[in-house]
Amino acid sequence: MATRIQQKNTAAILEAALDVFSTHGFRGATVDQIARAAGLSKPNLLYYFPSKEAIHTALLDGLLEAWLDPLRALDEAGEPLDEVLGYVRRKLEMSRDFPRESRLFANEIIQGAPRIGPYLSGELKDLVDEKSRVIRHWIGDGKIAPVDPYHLFFSIWALTQHYADFDVQVHAVLGSKDIDPYPDAQAHLEAIFTRMLRP
Amino acid sequence: MATRIQQKNTAAILEAALDVFSTHGFRGATVDQIARAAGLSKPNLLYYFPSKEAIHTALLDGLLEAWLDPLRALDEAGEPLDEVLGYVRRKLEMSRDFPRESRLFANEIIQGAPRIGPYLSGELKDLVDEKSRVIRHWIGDGKIAPVDPYHLFFSIWALTQHYADFDVQVHAVLGSKDIDPYPDAQAHLEAIFTRMLRP
DNA sequence: GTCTATAAGGCGATAGAC
DNA sequence: GTCTATCGCCTTATAGAC
Numbered sequence: 075m076a077t078r079i080q081q082k083n084t085a086a087i088l089e090a091a092l093d094v095f096s097t098h099g100f101r102g103a104t105v106d107q108i109a110r111a112a113g114l115s116k117p118n119l120l121y122y123f124p125s126k127e128a129i130h131t132a133l134l135d136g137l138l139e140a141w142l143d144p145l146r147a148l149d150e151a152g153e154p155l156d157e158v159l160g161y162v163r164r165k166l167e168m169s170r171d172f173p174r175e176s177r178l179f180a181n182e183i184i185q186g187a188p189r190i191g192p193y194l195s196g197e198l199k200d201l202v203d204e205k206s207r208v209i210r211h212w213i214g215d216g217k218i219a220p221v222d223p224y225h226l227f228f229s230i231w232a233l234t235q236h237y238a239d240f241d242v243q244v245h246a247v248l249g250s251k252d253i254d255p256y257p258d259a260q261a262h263l264e265a266i267f268t269r270m271l272r273p
Numbered sequence: 274m275a276t277r278i279q280q281k282n283t284a285a286i287l288e289a290a291l292d293v294f295s296t297h298g299f300r301g302a303t304v305d306q307i308a309r310a311a312g313l314s315k316p317n318l319l320y321y322f323p324s325k326e327a328i329h330t331a332l333l334d335g336l337l338e339a340w341l342d343p344l345r346a347l348d349e350a351g352e353p354l355d356e357v358l359g360y361v362r363r364k365l366e367m368s369r370d371f372p373r374e375s376r377l378f379a380n381e382i383i384q385g386a387p388r389i390g391p392y393l394s395g396e397l398k399d400l401v402d403e404k405s406r407v408i409r410h411w412i413g414d415g416k417i418a419p420v421d422p423y424h425l426f427f428s429i430w431a432l433t434q435h436y437a438d439f440d441v442q443v444h445a446v447l448g449s450k451d452i453d454p455y456p457d458a459q460a461h462l463e464a465i466f467t468r469m470l471r472p
Numbered sequence: 473g474t475c476t477a478t479a480a481g482g483c484g485a486t487a488g489a490c
Numbered sequence: 491g492t493c494t495a496t497c498g499c500c501t502t503a504t505a506g507a508c
Contacts, residue, residue, distance in 0.1 A: 098300065105484060117485085186296055240427075243382050243386070247398050269468045316503085319504085478506105486495105487496080489494085
């Protein structure tokens with residue numbers, strides 16, 4: 075049974091760690107940095123988590139738990155094009171609302187997925203295999219244009235996560251620090267996938 | 274005037290450093306790791322480069338020098354759709370042939386572009402602004418369908434670089450370690466942009 | 473040009489008082 | 491539960507012999 079203080083501090087640590095790990099990667103982050111951002115001393119932080127690795131694992135576990143939800147919601151019984159567009163919209167909203175989580179994930183993958191390799195070829199692949207059959211079924215019925223389902227999913231991931239992972243570049247190129255690129259991005263992606271999938 | 278030994282060792286160091294930096298990021302990489310991969314002792318490596326930072330800077334400078342070439346080649350006088358498809362093809366070939374360079378760049382951007390911020394809002398933005406005017410010109414002439422030029426370029430970058438940066442995930446999801454995903458990727462991307470831009 | 477040895481400091485983690 | 495002090499390791503970089 076966690077006390078109110080424990081809950082508060084644990085939450086503050088995870089919040090601070092998400093900030094630091096997503097920006098600097100696992101090795102680039104320091105426990106001191108996380109502790110200061112959480113308003114705690116270093117030994118006090120290590121009173122709540124046994125090690126730096128443990129904090130990182132806790133973050134990753136929490137993330138992977140929710141990472142596949144948008145894809146799970148893709149419904150075979152729905153209107154095919156709407157279902158894909160809905161998935162794209164949910165993924166783009168995740169980039170907008172949880173960019174640090176996206177960068178935490180991206181850091182892991184780029185560095186060879188040392189901690190989540192089994193997840194990729196297990197849970198993730200299984201779900202993608204399943205939903206690929208749905209896509210192929212829709213294609214067979216003439217509901218959407220022919221497309222390689224796996225590369226379709228790669229495209230959705232790449233296009234939506236780009237706005238979180240490469241956020242700095244997006245803003246640098248658009249030039250205006252204050253403008254929200256997401257409304258235009260949403261319209262752009264909807265147009266892409268509509269043209270791509272309309273029979 | 275560099276001797277043959279100097280040229281050989283400098284090249285070996287940069288080659289090894291590209292391997293290590295692109296996989297582990299700047300902080301995650303160690304000089305010892307790079308030295309061993311280059312077949313040199315640590316002090317010997319530091320005889321050729323004054324610091325770890327200097328090696329990284331040399332790599333980044335060399336990369337940025339060539340990074341924009343595929344976009345520079347986009348020719349206003351060419352056939353619009355072919356020009357865009359050619360750019361996509363060149364970028365995808367860069368992902369296939371230089372995945373470590375792509376990951377080196379991705380690591381920098383994800384971590385907030387601490388070293389290349391000026392490049393992004395300088396050289397890169399200027400070139401994108403220029404080529405965006407070309408895209409808009411083509412749209413005005415009815416040569417390609419209306420599209421936001423900036424988000425078009427974001428899409429090209431996201432879709433092509435994904436195959437280098439998220440290589441591990443691509444292979445995990447496709448399931449077969451030995452299969453080359455690039456032929457299918459090329460066909461997929463050509464179909465996307467053809468459908469997207471045909472008037 | 474290349475090595476062994478080592479300085480100097482940062483970092484993860486622990487000890488022990490309060 | 492939280493702190494100060496510190497251990498021990500790892501890492502960057504240098505000294506100095508060959």
